[in-house]
Amino acid sequence: MNTLKYIAGQFEKPTGFGGQISTLIMNIINRKMYSKTIDILNITNKDTILDIGFGNGKMLKKISSFNPQKLYGIDISEDMLKSAIQLNTTAISANKMELFLADVQNLPFADNFFDKIYTINTVYFWQNYENCFSEIKRILKPDGLFINTCLTKKQLEKLIITKYGFNKFTLEELKNLTEQNGFSDVDIVEIEKDKSVCIIAKNKKIGSVLI
């Protein structure tokens, strides 16, 4: 088996021992992405928040220390679901967190459920972008906040493993994709120059009247 392809697969859908290692590495190298996302989330105790593609659940644990009303997460990897549950047993037992096995294309939540939704380093792996954005929009409250934290195309192109299974978008493409799928007030906040960004957007209110 091609080693680079195997490593790339451990970022796309971490499983087994390789998945444990790759997610621990992510916890270290993504620290700035985590902290900028937390700043922008501006968490209050009234917030219901979703993490899409939580990996080993380290970011969920950090967020839960800010005591939002409730935290939810989804991931496609069964092994990551187990790891994230193990890491967050206290919050889960206190009914402050719920985690599910699910794909961003088909989110198991009611319409207008979340105040804030974020995802870190997952957008490269989504399959049908229209479906994914439309699901996020459906479950986010009107005017709710969506943060897509990711590496720039320039940075991804420096990493050899991204030849396998990574979709790479320019910032303009990501901005357009977000706007074309019904989000407004799209803003790009740089985390590290030319390396990583948060794409911030609001769920456009439908039927708002301008006077």
Ligand SMILES: C[S@@+](CC[C@H](N)C(=O)[O-])C[C@H]1O[C@@H](n2cnc3c(N)ncnc32)[C@H](O)[C@@H]1O
């Ligand atoms: C590169 S890891 C990032 C993990 C975590 N967000 C972090 O930054 O530490 C990508 C994660 O997204 C999950 N993932 C990939 N495609 C997904 C999809 N279509 N729906 C939900 N989760 C997905 C993977 O299983 C993996 O846990």
